[in-house]
């Protein structure tokens with residue numbers, strides 16, 4: 001049942017790309033919960049968290065996700081969705097990220113993952129970016145699942 005709902009959502013996304021209004025009306029519960037900013041372009045998609053788990057291999061050397069896990073090269077990401085940037089206790093951030101005043105809604109996270117150096121020039125995350133939008137969407141679905149429960 002859930003699987004078929006997902007398929008339906010994906011189908012609707014394919015049909016509806018470029019017509020946010022209609023997708024809004026469809027108002028899938030899961031999508032709404034996952035994507036906190038309804039204005040976000042990627043609110044149109046429901047990422048595949050299982051696929052995202054594999055994409056997270058690109059982040060794993062530098063980030064832990066669960067509550068109270070130690071920081072690595074990068075900060076622990078527990079609770080990152082909709083929080084202010086550079087707020088993980090005990091991690092020393094770059095001045096650029098600290099002063100960014102950014103809220104990590106899904107839209108900003110998506111932009112960050114695509115081109116971190118463009119969203120916040122001078123940040124110290126050494127990551128060239130994830131070009132593929134579906135990859136980012138799947139990764140965000142996984143991150144949301146892992147960092148909010």
Ligand code: HEC
Pocket residue numbers: 056058059060061062063073074075077080084085086087088092093094095096097098109112113122123124125126127130143
């Ligand atoms: C080589 C290590 C490295 C890799 C790989 C890496 N990061 Fe980071 N990440 C960092 C560092 C360091 C920071 C802190 C940046 C700063 O202070 O400017 C950071 C910051 C972040 C933040 C902001 C956290 C906050 O508390 O504001 C997010 C979100 C994030 N990374 C997600 C990811 C994701 C998702 C991936 C995988 C696609 C990834 N990172 C890959 C090192 C890394």
